[in-house]
Amino acid sequence: MSEAAPRSPRRAPVERQRDPERTKAQLLEAAKAEFGAKGYAAARVSEIAAKAGVNKQLISYYFGGKEGLYNALTATMYDDYVAVADHEKPFAEVVRFFAQSGVRDHDLAKLFLWENLTDGAPDAIGVEGQREFLQRQVEYVRARQAAGDFPADLDPAFLLVIFMAASSAALALPRIVRAVSGQDPQSAEFAEAYGEQLARLVGHLADPGKR
Structure with missing residues (x-):
């Protein structure tokens, strides 16, 4: 009786071995659409x-499962958003960016909303990453x-909540x-106009004593 051939170590399917980065990018893009539409x-x-x-x-194989895939996706999102909010960049510019990005990338913006809508649920996810980001x-x-972008009698934390809520209006x-x-909330035209209006609103908050 012949001996059984030794098993080879676990590997990725042959058809995907040659381009793992492309495969991971495809999975992340598909995950963004699925998580954005349905929540985690x-x-x-x-x-x-x-x-x-x-x-x-x-x-x-690449992410360790569903949770690992989700964490990889949101880590990229939070890193990008943090990079935008450079301390030297005027508040109006950042508010405009957030308002427009929420319209331009609906899946990512909806994913952020899902994390808040499922707050407190047994299977809630993304809590630590979102807390650090915020x-x-x-x-x-x-x-x-x-x-001097706004007066000293306004609380920064509450002001952030106000403008995050305003930036999510097109989705919520x-x-x-x-x-x-009279505009399509998913259109580029609305994103441009709405982002500009929020930026102007922030401009009116500027502390006159520091202008």
């Missing part, structure tokens, strides 16, 4: 893999207050946006 709990790795056109085992945003707003209140503005 309802999203399915099989759907993500199907959208990416790859074997679902690759999610475990604390750094408060530091940025406080620095801009010291630079699409019917109202459509009714009062």
Whole structure:
């Protein structure tokens, strides 16, 4: 009786070995759409893999599973947003960016909303990453207050909440946006106009004593 051939170590499917970075990018893009549409709990790795056109085992191979894929996606999002809020950059510019980016990348913006809508749920995810991100945003707003972008009697943390809520209006209140503005809340035209209006509003808050 012949001996059984030794098993080879676990490897990624042959068809994807030659371009792992492309495969990971496809999975992240598909994950953004799936998580954005359904939230973390309802999203399915099989759907993500199907959208990416790859074997679902690759999610475990490259990211360690569903949670690892989600964390990899949100880490990139938070890093990009933190980089935008440089302490030397005027508050109006950052508010404009956030308002416009929420319209231009609906999936990523919806993912951020899902994290808040599922706050306190047993399977809630993204809590630590979001807390760290938000604390750094408060530091940025406080620095801009010291630079005179808005008066000292306004609380930086509450002001951040106010403008984050305002920046999410196109996603959270699409019917109202459509009714009062006559514009498509998902359009580039609305993103440009709305971001500009929020930036002007911030401009009116500038501390006259530091202009």
